[in-house]
Amino acid sequence: MKPPAFDYLRAETVGDVLEGLAQEGGNARVLAGGQSLMAMLNMRLAKPKLLIDIMRLEELRKIEQKGDAVVIGAGVRQADLLAWPDLAEALPLVALALPWVGHMQTRSRGTICGSLAHADPSAEMPLTLVALGGEVFLRSAKRRRRVLAKDFFAGMMLTARGDDELIEGISLPVVKGTRFAFREVARRHGDFAIVACAAMKTSAGVRLAVGGVADVPTMRDWPRLEGSALDDALNAFAYELGARDDVHATARYRRDLVRMIGRDLICEVLQ
Amino acid sequence: MTRLKADHRHSVRVTLNGKLVQAEAEPRTLLSDFLRHQIGATGTHVGCEHGVCGACTIVVDGTLTRSCLTLAAQVDGCEIRTVEGLAPSADRLGVLQQAFRRNHALQCGFCTAGILMSLDHYLSRNRSPTEAEIRDLLSGHLCRCTGYTPIIQAALEAAAQLASSKKETSDA
Ligand SMILES: Cc1cc2nc3c(=O)[nH]c(=O)nc-3n(C[C@H](O)[C@H](O)[C@H](O)COP(=O)(O)OP(=O)(O)OC[C@H]3O[C@@H](n4cnc5c(N)ncnc54)[C@H](O)[C@@H]3O)c2cc1C
Ligand code: FES
Ligand code: FES
Numbered sequence: 001m002k003p004p005a006f007d008y009l010r011a012e013t014v015g016d017v018l019e020g021l022a023q024e025g026g027n028a029r030v031l032a033g034g035q036s037l038m039a040m041l042n043m044r045l046a047k048p049k050l051l052i053d054i055m056r057l058e059e060l061r062k063i064e065q066k067g068d069a070v071v072i073g074a075g076v077r078q079a080d081l082l083a084w085p086d087l088a089e090a091l092p093l094v095a096l097a098l099p100w101v102g103h104m105q106t107r108s109r110g111t112i113c114g115s116l117a118h119a120d121p122s123a124e125m126p127l128t129l130v131a132l133g134g135e136v137f138l139r140s141a142k143r144r145r146r147v148l149a150k151d152f153f154a155g156m157m158l159t160a161r162g163d164d165e166l167i168e169g170i171s172l173p174v175v176k177g178t179r180f181a182f183r184e185v186a187r188r189h190g191d192f193a194i195v196a197c198a199a200m201k202t203s204a205g206v207r208l209a210v211g212g213v214a215d216v217p218t219m220r221d222w223p224r225l226e227g228s229a230l231d232d233a234l235n236a237f238a239y240e241l242g243a244r245d246d247v248h249a250t251a252r253y254r255r256d257l258v259r260m261i262g263r264d265l266i267c268e269v270l271q
Numbered sequence: 272m273t274r275l276k277a278d279h280r281h282s283v284r285v286t287l288n289g290k291l292v293q294a295e296a297e298p299r300t301l302l303s304d305f306l307r308h309q310i311g312a313t314g315t316h317v318g319c320e321h322g323v324c325g326a327c328t329i330v331v332d333g334t335l336t337r338s339c340l341t342l343a344a345q346v347d348g349c350e351i352r353t354v355e356g357l358a359p360s361a362d363r364l365g366v367l368q369q370a371f372r373r374n375h376a377l378q379c380g381f382c383t384a385g386i387l388m389s390l391d392h393y394l395s396r397n398r399s400p401t402e403a404e405i406r407d408l409l410s411g412h413l414c415r416c417t418g419y420t421p422i423i424q425a426a427l428e429a430a431a432q433l434a435s436s437k438k439e440t441s442d443a
Contacts, residue, residue: 001320005277008298008344016272031345035322038340042301042320049277051298053345079334103411105328105389108335190410 003041007050011057014139017166020052022141026163030054032114033077035106060168065090073169078107078115078125090174093132093198096182097124103190113167116152119159119216122192124184126153127211130219131198134172138165153216175200181265184212185257187248194249195257199265206266208234213241213254224270234262275344283347287312288356296343302336303327305343306353314354316384318413325412328385329353330392354384357391367391370429371422378416386412390426398434402427 011017021028027049031037040046054060060075063084070090072081078101081087081094088095101107101115101124115125116136129136129149136147138161147160154160161167184196196211202221209219220237222230238258243251275281280295287310294309301320306312306329318324320339327338330352357365364372367390377383386409393400393408400408405426409419 002301002304003299005297005299007277008275008342010273010275010344012272031342034340034342034345035337038301038342039321041299042339051342055345103325104393104408105325105335105337105411106322109337109340188410189407 001042001044003038004044004047006041006048009050009052011052011054014057014059014166014168017052017054017057018139018141018164020050021164021166024048024050028052028163030074030114030117030166032074032117033106033110035102035110036114036118036120054166062169065174066171068174069171070174071169071171072112074111074113074167076112078102078110078112079104081112082107091132091172093180093182093200094128094172096180097128097196097198100124100182100184100186100189100193100196106190113170116170117159117161117167119153119157120192121156121215121217122194122196122212124193124196124211127196127198127209127217129170129172130217131200131207131209132172132175134170136161136170137168138162139168140164140166144168150219156215178202179269181268183261183265185261195254195261197258197261197265199262199269201269206270208237208262208266210237210241210258210262213238213243213258225266230263230266231259234259234266237262281344283343285346285348286350288352298342298344300343301339302329302331302341302343302346303338306338306351309343312353312355314384316381318381323413324382325385325389326382328388328412330388335389335392352388354387357387365391366432367394367425367429370425370432374421374425374428376417376421376425382412382414382416386414386422390429394426394430394433398430400426400430 029048031051031053060073062073184193193212198209205223211217238255243254275298284293316326318326322337322340
């Protein structure tokens with residue numbers, strides 16, 4: 001199908017974006033890489049009156065390491081971050097997860113922040129943001145605020161972002177001297193995950209974050225668990241995620257994957 | 272700041288395969304439709320309009336792009352490459368196109384324009400790709416005819432040929 005009619009605004013400054021969002025509120029949509037929004041428009045799942053294109057704003061296209069965090073602007077495409085020479089060193093978990101986001105032909109356009117704004121429960125970047133404990137920088141014409149990853153995702157495709165707010169960027173902590181692991185199961189590589197898991201070794205033990213099962217990416221911190229204690233913890237977590245049946249997989253299969261992949265990844269990072 | 276009104280047509284200018292072209296588009300006009308209907312460049316195919324099948328893949332300012340997920344208004348002033356730009360001249364095929372022909376890498380040809388653009392873009396940046404890399408690239412395309420094996424074969428053959436001589440030859 002074809003998109004419904006809307007005005008198109010090519011922003012030249014962040015002020016243009018904020019002004020457009022302030023005026024139109026929920027009737028305006030930010031257009032970033034378009035890899036989710038354009039499909040929704042073509043399917044008429046969204047009918048905004050105004051699209052605000054932010055991709056010509058050079059100031060949003062920055063990847064900067066600031067102390068022990070990496071700040072990624074709203075204009076940074078997934079392919080830009082993958083090609084960032086310091087990625088493996090500074091953000092090893094992102095280096096593991098990002099190649100699973102769509103295909104080369106969609107990562108070339110899609111942005112990191114667009115994926116977070118879209119908040120698909122199966123998406124890899126929201127999972128990574130939650131696993132690392134990152135922050136989202138929101139800005140409207142009136143104010144600026146920072147929201148922690150755990151408070152940002154509010155439900156399936158719902159976030160804490162207000163209608164008048166631009167995600168200006170995010171910050172991901174650089175965690176040195178630990179081990180990370182990532183794995184997902186999808187119908188084909190590049191499809192949305194049926195279950196995606198990220199694990200990291202923490203000072204107190206281990207952290208596991210799971211996407212694709214609950215409405216939002218969800219994480220747990222555990223002390224160093226082994227044997228049946230680990231099995232019990234994973235089993236309880238798998239049930240707490242409230243898996244449902246859908247066309248891709250049954251709830252039971254999803255719980256199986258959480259237990260299996262969870263165990264593998266935890267053993268991998270703790271070994 | 273430019274605000275284009277929903278119910279008006281606006282001029283969009285692009286460089287298409289090296290030639291400056293201009294036509295009108297509403298803000299909601301997809302780049303795929305702009306190319307096919309306004310410009311008349313029907314080499315770019317349209318399958319799903321969800322970004323999934325890859326038939327509409329083209330190159331915008333050096334970036335692989337689903338033209339069905341892009342607005343014509345977004346590419347005003349940009350440089351666009353489509354399948355029409357691949358052959359060195361009207362009666363000759365490029366190295367990659369020849370390899371497709373030799374390997375029967377197309378049957379109905381619906382998916383082919385998009386796949387050629389992805390491969391052309393990739394091979395111009397990666398001179399010695401592995402089969403795994405080609406397969407990963409092709410995950411962004413659906414082909415309902417060939418079973419992909421001949422496409423992979425053609426891509427690897429073209430890569431080898433491009434590596435051995437940078438000069439394009441033709442048997443067409
Ligand atoms: C074939 C295909 C396969 C895919 N597979 C995957 C996959 O496996 N995993 C995955 O995670 N994703 C996948 N995607 C989605 C892709 O990652 C998108 O790039 C991403 O979801 C959205 O990013 P975008 O920059 O394209 O945003 P857009 O599509 O432009 O926008 C998406 C939404 O976010 C809003 N938005 C965007 N940027 C901002 C901002 N800065 N501030 C406020 N709001 C904003 C928009 O208004 C819109 O509502 C796939 C897409 C396609 C077409
Ligand atoms: S038509 Fe664009 S990806 Fe299918
Ligand atoms: S050749 Fe027919 S779909 Fe690929």
